[in-house]
Amino acid sequence: MKLVVSNPPHTRQGVSIATIMRSKIAILVAVSLLATIVFGFVVLELVLVSTLAAVLTEAGIQKLSKQELTIKDGDAVSIGMMIALLLPYGVPLWIPAVGSFFGVALVKHAFGGLGANLFNPAIAAWVFLNMSWGALTGSGSVPHIGQYSDIFLELGAGRLAEVSPIVFFIGGVYLIHKKYIDWRIPSSYLVSTIILALIIGENLSYVITGMLFFGVFILATETATSPITKNGRFIYGLLCGVLTVIYGSISYNYVVAVLFAIFIANAVSPFIEKNTYPRPVDEVAL
């Protein structure tokens, strides 16, 4: 009789990277479809080109460097979709393609692939596009949650992600409920942003947009670029919120503020983690 011998545990929960990514992609797909309703079929082209470019870049890199293909885990797909959602609807189609190539090749794979990236690939790609072709990627409209229906479908959205705050909110709460993302970063980010905006007397209808919820639930909780310690995640969320309000109050653009805040917070996340190592329960010394 041949018996398998291994270390415990001999069972697994069954949640894989692909499971987590798939549920994130489901939210992104829902938002893309709503954006199609608002802006028309040009959105689908944008999302498809971006996703396809991301997937092809990842496949090409892994083929060339003779690694195992990991397209199935859904990370490249989600990066591509996120880049598309960060862009306004009228951009030429080579913009998302270049952005996806930059995000997957230079931000993700140049640093070691899945889980090794320093910055969120989607945000870094957006920053790159914004710095290089600011006139093309700039948004013509600023979202404003003026009435209740704007929470469900914001017709004045400039970028695709701004069309529906409620989808990101419901999806994010679902992800937290399933423990696919952590609750600490979203809660401290959202609460600190709202409180700080109220303190400096900002009009909340410009602060709480679809982009804020996209940032809070999907972009800021990107696992590799946020600290893993429990206290560190609170501080990281707080930092994101503070930076969002600072940038937003200076530039009067809370949409771009979310992205730059997360981009800067990514850079200090290892520092936050290093300084918030937890105390194990058996450490007696006070």
Add this chain to the structure above:
Amino acid sequence: MAIEIGKSVSTKETQEYHKQVVIPLMQHRGPICEPLIYVDDTVLKGQKIGECNHDFGAKIYSSISGHVIGLEDRAHPSCTTKPSIIIESNGKNETINFVSQQNPSKENIFDTLKDSGIIELNGYPIFNILNTTKTVDTILINLTHSSDVKSNCTPENISKLISGMKLLMKASDAVQGAIIIHKNNNQFASAISSGLNGDNIGIISVKRNYTPLMYNLLAYDVTGMRISNRDTPAEAGVMISSAYATLAVNDAVLEGIPPIEVNVAVSGAIGKPGIQRTEIGTSFKDVIQSSGGYVGEPAKIIMNGLLSGTAQVTDEVPVIQSTSEITVQSNDEVVRNEPGPCIHCARCVDICPVNILPARIASFSDIGRYDECSKLNVYSCVECGLCDYVCPSNIHILQLIRFARTALLKSFTIPEEKESPNLKLGCESCQTPCHMGAISSRGGK
């Protein structure tokens, strides 16, 4: 103990002929027991066959009557070989005269437990746990270890459990006791609370399942006192016992029967899953055979639960005192996932009961930086296996942690215990010049 031929107590109607038991001379943490018998001797059920006078030693008793046919190294459930006594049954089921006691005094309980060799599931003899210099005022019965609960906490055992607990309270002069139950186990809590009447025994419901390696953590969660991993729960004034050990204490003190039989829950790919009362030393193969045999080809045999149990090399290993569950997995149930890269999702950090960073320790262990593992408190790990269980990347975190610990034990000494800064009150400038050593800034002098 005088050996007398008592009346034949038949616990099983159909005692098989030529049944063999393999009783390892080491079921505890201390040194190996000295055998008290020779090959070809005839032994009775309940006769002492192994002696060990070490603090952590536990005596060993024969679980069937028959004659000794060998004394050799045999497979042990801890995936090694240990010297074992092989006894072949003569089918007579003759026992020694078990001395039962009514209302034993504290000294009587102490002596009986010292002689009985009951081992707590974490490997320490129960006598050694009781015999502490610290003041123990609370007895906790841990009914959250799933395999222990599955096999030992049947409804008919509850009254025995409570009486065993009272014996432990008497032996340790404890003034109160508590039964620890998982909060999802409600019907069990009501069954126990109906068996309690007064007696300073309460029920505490907790959110975690505590394995025998997590007793310090359980004491911390109940009393709020942090205990170093070099100390025992006695530091916080509590003694923790499993359901198995409590039942064994009850049997040993009140009925005089040493631990020769254990309850084993058999589950998985077998014919009739259920609980069996089995003699110590029976091979897993026989236990599985009498539970209906294998269904299909077995691929993995696991002792004591899927989360932190040991996978067995062969099914010839004997049932020992700490065996409470045997799980058989078929080929498609065996987890064979390839580990992927860590995505730093922190699921392991969120679930870790001892507040360490399993992901970071695992990645440092993977690249051989055991010094960093030591800095990240790898010794605090209680090996519950939850980090590994929830990992979406299938990284073998527990294995890497164990690997780092073994490597550290081989290469470094365990770092000295940190001293509490509370004690460092003085500047020590008076202490240094005093050549008589009369002044000490430590200890409040």
